[in-house]
Amino acid sequence: xxxxxxxxxxxxxxxxxxxxxxxxxxxxxxxxxxxxxxxxxxxxxxxxxxxxxxxxxxxxxxxxxxxxxxxxxxxxxxxxxxxxxxxxxxxxxxxxxxxxxxxxxxxxxxxxxxxxxxxxxxxxxxxxxxxxxxxxxxxxxxxxxxxxxxxxxxxxxxxxxxxxxxxxxxxxxxxxxxxxxxxxxxxxxxxxxxxxxxxxxxxxxxxxxxxxxxxxxxxxxxxxxxxxxxxxxxxxxxxxxxxxxxxxxxxxxxxxxxxxxxxxxxxxxxxxxxxxxxxxxxxxxxxxxxxxxxxxxxxxxxxxxxxxxxxxxxxxxxxxxxxxxxxxxxxxxxxxxxxxxxxxxxxxxxxxxxxxxxxxxxxxxxxxxxxxxxxxxxxxxxxxxxxxxxxxxxxxxxxxxxxxxxxxxxxxxxxxxxxxxxxxxxxxxxxxxxxxxxxxxxxxxxxxxxxxxxxxxxxxxxxxxxxxxxxxxxxxxxxxxxxxxxxxxxxxxxxxxxxxxxxxxxxxxxxxxxxxxxxxxxxxxxxxxxxxxxxxxxxxxxxxxxxxxxxxxxxxxxxxxxxxx
Amino acid sequence: xxxxxxxxxxxxxxxxxxxxxxxxxxxxxxxxxxxxxxxxxxxxxxxxxxxxxxxxxxxxxxxxxxxxxxxxxxx
Numbered sequence: 001x002x003x004x005x006x007x008x009x010x011x012x013x014x015x016x017x018x019x020x021x022x023x024x025x026x027x028x029x030x031x032x033x034x035x036x037x038x039x040x041x042x043x044x045x046x047x048x049x050x051x052x053x054x055x056x057x058x059x060x061x062x063x064x065x066x067x068x069x070x071x072x073x074x075x076x077x078x079x080x081x082x083x084x085x086x087x088x089x090x091x092x093x094x095x096x097x098x099x100x101x102x103x104x105x106x107x108x109x110x111x112x113x114x115x116x117x118x119x120x121x122x123x124x125x126x127x128x129x130x131x132x133x134x135x136x137x138x139x140x141x142x143x144x145x146x147x148x149x150x151x152x153x154x155x156x157x158x159x160x161x162x163x164x165x166x167x168x169x170x171x172x173x174x175x176x177x178x179x180x181x182x183x184x185x186x187x188x189x190x191x192x193x194x195x196x197x198x199x200x201x202x203x204x205x206x207x208x209x210x211x212x213x214x215x216x217x218x219x220x221x222x223x224x225x226x227x228x229x230x231x232x233x234x235x236x237x238x239x240x241x242x243x244x245x246x247x248x249x250x251x252x253x254x255x256x257x258x259x260x261x262x263x264x265x266x267x268x269x270x271x272x273x274x275x276x277x278x279x280x281x282x283x284x285x286x287x288x289x290x291x292x293x294x295x296x297x298x299x300x301x302x303x304x305x306x307x308x309x310x311x312x313x314x315x316x317x318x319x320x321x322x323x324x325x326x327x328x329x330x331x332x333x334x335x336x337x338x339x340x341x342x343x344x345x346x347x348x349x350x351x352x353x354x355x356x357x358x359x360x361x362x363x364x365x366x367x368x369x370x371x372x373x374x375x376x377x378x379x380x381x382x383x384x385x386x387x388x389x390x391x392x393x394x395x396x397x398x399x400x401x402x403x404x405x406x407x408x409x410x411x412x413x414x415x416x417x418x419x420x421x422x423x424x425x426x427x428x429x430x431x432x433x434x435x436x437x438x439x440x441x442x443x444x445x446x447x448x449x450x451x452x453x454x455x456x457x458x459x460x461x462x463x464x465x466x467x468x469x470x471x472x473x474x475x476x477x478x479x480x481x482x483x484x485x486x487x488x489x490x491x492x493x494x495x496x497x498x499x500x501x502x503x504x505x506x507x508x509x510x511x512x513x514x515x516x517x518x519x520x521x522x523x524x525x526x527x528x529x530x531x532x533x534x535x536x537x538x539x540x541x542x543x544x545x546x547x548x549x550x551x552x553x554x555x556x557x558x559x560x561x562x563x564x565x
Numbered sequence: 566x567x568x569x570x571x572x573x574x575x576x577x578x579x580x581x582x583x584x585x586x587x588x589x590x591x592x593x594x595x596x597x598x599x600x601x602x603x604x605x606x607x608x609x610x611x612x613x614x615x616x617x618x619x620x621x622x623x624x625x626x627x628x629x630x631x632x633x634x635x636x637x638x639x640x
Binding site: 137138141252253254256257361362364365366370373374377378381382384385386448449452453454455456457458459460461462463464465466468470473474475478479480481482483490491 | 573624633634
């Protein structure tokens with residue numbers, strides 16, 4: 001019976017019991033749920049569960065070589081999230097994380113678009129509670145905006161699915177043609193969740209406002225689910241290369257001037273998503289492997305960085321670069337784990353980012369995509385200064401310590417340590433890691449050219465940062481808000497639409513006043529002429545009134561005759 | 566050496582040394598890139614350094630355009 005449940009489903013159903021369990025038992029129970037869900041991954045590839053409702057066959061559980069790596073990393077990330085959040089006594093975030101992870105895992109195994117739609121919306125509805133858990137006025141606003149955008153993306157998906165169903169008779173989740181209308185609708189739905197350029201506002205708006213454990217969970221599932229969907233449905237679509245390049249390029253500049261370090265990481269997340277999208281756009285076996293591999297290691301090292309910053313936020317109540325600094329003295333283990341995350345992100349040899357970035361860059365080089373190749377190389381150099389150095393430097397080293405704090409709680413340290421070990425293991429033993437990727441490849445990231453080239457690239461990027469800092473060109477951090485694409489619906493549209501709405505309202509009021517005035521005037525004229533035996537203030541006899549009335553009636557008749565004939 | 570450490574710090578000095586070592590390594594071995602432009606001597610080093618300066622320059626000039634008060638959205 002258990003085998004028939006799609007992976008993740010047991011986590012969603014099991015999450016309903018979470019509020020009724022005491023704290024310690026709850027933690028064990030959640031780990032058991034994840035293990036039970038992971039057990040279903042051993043069933044092998046193929047369609048395992050279907051149900052028929054209203055003459056439609058819903059494929060609830062379908063697995064293939066592409067779903068497996070995502071399912072594995074989602075389960076691993078769910079375990080890390082549980083460990084990281086074990087210090088939180090309240091049940092609400094645990095329940096949200098468990099059902100959110102479950103929904104994302106179930107979405108990966110959906111075999112048709114309607115099933116995908118259900119889990120797609122479920123990820124939005126369950127994850128929004130993690131943003132509410134930020135418990136600030138800003139987080140409430142951000143949560144509502146996040147929900148609207150995510151539900152909106154689901155609407156695009158549903159519209160695409162219905163069109164596909166009406167055109168082809170089935171809504172199988174497969175490779176789609178971007179030139180069809182349903183393909184474009186589905187593309188937009190995935191694009192919103194993957195934080196495409198100008199559709200990315202929700203990401204930087206909502207994630208940094210979530211609770212410290214919420215951001216870690218959020219950084220894992222939503223965007224990677226979108227990457228999985230693109231890999232499944234739009235592999236080899238050329239436009240993705242351009243979109244991916246723009247995605248890697250622009251967030252870098254915003255990340256450098258952003259003050260909130262968790263927001264810096266969301267810009268960085270966006271930029272790294274670009275790497276995956278470019279690779280999916282290339283669509284070769286090597287490139288798809290690169291995209292999937294990068295998604296997996298990105299979940300680990302970005303999760304690790306968010307964990308580090310979450311620990312800082314938990315202990316110091318702030319994540320602003322302008323207010324932090326010198327925390328290495330108080331939080332050395334957190335600092336070291338964050339540095340391992342940053343080094344992995346920057347793709348130093350022997351760390352996880354290196355074995356996946358070289359895969360993507362090699363795929364680009366092999367396909368002759370020179371422009372995209374150099375843009376990604378440019379971004380690889382940039383990532384070091386906008387995130388790799390900047391985040392640990394401003395949190396743990398820059399300036400003297402402004403805030404005194406304690407080391408992170410033990411459970412946080414265990415989670416960060418585990419993620420660090422995984423980052424290093426993948427970096428040291430890439431061949432084992434490559435085995436779980438969708439296509440069997442023989443790729444050797446560690447050769448003389450890759451190592452020397454990468455260390456030169458990163459070393460001199462670091463040197464550039466050192467020069468800027470040493471010669472005091474690097475400006476001090478300022479408390480500020482950096483405008484992003486969410487400005488369009490937070491400021492521009494209200495700024496343009498509210499005055500327009502007021503104008504229409506005013507015009508409407510004026511029109512009603514004019515009608516009222518007209519009515520009163522006509523009424524007065526009639527009152528003066530007909531009723532009180534007066535024509536324009538003069539006393540008249542009955543016969544004169546009859547003549548005047550006849551005259552008016554004739555005028556009206558002539559007028560109507562002119563109009564109608 | 567001591568002067569350098571005093572002047573720019575231990576970590577910065579070690580970064581400088583790593584950079585120099587890997588420049589020398591390129592002269593000893595043969596490094597080749599995915600594209601022919603990359604085969605130029607010290608290409609990754611020059612590209613990395615200039616990219617970072619460029620990104621930094623653009624980002625700082627964008628400050629005046631995109632940077633607003635902290636409570637910009639709360640007003």
